[in-house]
Amino acid sequence: MNALPLNITLDHGWRVAQADIREGLSPLVLVTLEHAGAKQHVRLDVDKRMVVDHPPTAISGAALDELVEQVSKKRREVLLASSA
Amino acid sequence: MAILYKGAGPGSHWWTYDPRLTGLFTQPIALPSAASAVRHITAFSHPSPYLSLSASFAVARQYALDGPKGPATQSAPGYVWQVDTAIGGDVVALTDPVALIAAAVGPAAGLPRLPTHHDGEQSLILGVASPSLHLAELNRIPHRPGTMAVPAGPMVTPEFQALVFALRDAEVLADRIPAACVVHRHDVF
Numbered sequence: 479m480n481a482l483p484l485n486i487t488l489d490h491g492w493r494v495a496q497a498d499i500r501e502g503l504s505p506l507v508l509v510t511l512e513h514a515g516a517k518q519h520v521r522l523d524v525d526k527r528m529v530v531d532h533p534p535t536a537i538s539g540a541a542l543d544e545l546v547e548q549v550s551k552k553r554r555e556v557l558l559a560s561s562a
Numbered sequence: 563m564a565i566l567y568k569g570a571g572p573g574s575h576w577w578t579y580d581p582r583l584t585g586l587f588t589q590p591i592a593l594p595s596a597a598s599a600v601r602h603i604t605a606f607s608h609p610s611p612y613l614s615l616s617a618s619f620a621v622a623r624q625y626a627l628d629g630p631k632g633p634a635t636q637s638a639p640g641y642v643w644q645v646d647t648a649i650g651g652d653v654v655a656l657t658d659p660v661a662l663i664a665a666a667v668g669p670a671a672g673l674p675r676l677p678t679h680h681d682g683e684q685s686l687i688l689g690v691a692s693p694s695l696h697l698a699e700l701n702r703i704p705h706r707p708g709t710m711a712v713p714a715g716p717m718v719t720p721e722f723q724a725l726v727f728a729l730r731d732a733e734v735l736a737d738r739i740p741a742a743c744v745v746h747r748h749d750v751f
Contacts, residue, residue, distance in 0.1 A: 498633055504627075508628035510632075519629070524693075528606060531629075554694055
């Protein structure tokens with residue numbers, strides 16, 4: 479598993495601290511969200527382009543869409559680099 | 563009779579609730595159909611008339627390695643529930659999504675193109691099986707006959723995508739699995 483540090487700012491003080499990226503074709507990516515010291519994990523399905531678990535309600539749909547897009551791009555970079 | 567598996571990452575529903583007590587079930591708001599199977603597999607699985615299982619322990623394990631409580635660890639493992647549909651005496655209705663979707667498409671004769679077809683290169687299937695990893699394959703403009711040449715990416719329908727995802731995940735659909743059929747919990751991390 480690749481623990482990829484990230485610093486993506488979301489709505490209302492939430493940010494993405496880390497994405498855990500596993501090898502293979504599994505579409506799930508675990509991201510760690512942080513807000514004022516509190517952490518919350520949510521899984522993203524990067525193939526279906528959706529958040530699997532309930533995200534904090536303060537984060538807008540547009541921010542989640544952008545989150546999925548950015549994490550998907552990072553995952554692609556990491557997996558392609560590791561297979562090169 | 564079938565041996566099937568259901569992955570549950572730490573903190574997910576079937577990690578929190580023991581299906582050996584309740585069975586596995588879904589809360590459907592739509593009737594089972596090929597269209598709802600396609601939606602379940604390609605778009606969203608809640609709400610859905612279907613519950614996903616896999617014939618492959620390896621696939622179910624992948625889905626059990628992460629959850630809302632974080633990555634599976636030795637002290638907080640993910641669970642792979644093993645289901646044996648021959649146990650318990652209840653009739654368990656299983657649906658092969660590939661057969662369901664293919665049957666709904668109808669016969670090939672008379673149609674210009676089936677929803678399960680694509681017009682891309684052979685490598686397109688990599689892009690469909692893992693769009694986030696092989697995105698370029700989805701955007702690669704395929705060779706087409708001269709008079710039909712259009713600078714557009716390959717045609718990929720939801721039906722085709724659902725078939726590939728279902729095959730990738732050795733997926734089996736059900737609406738409920740009785741508690742007696744959930745025979746074992748494998749801890750994975």
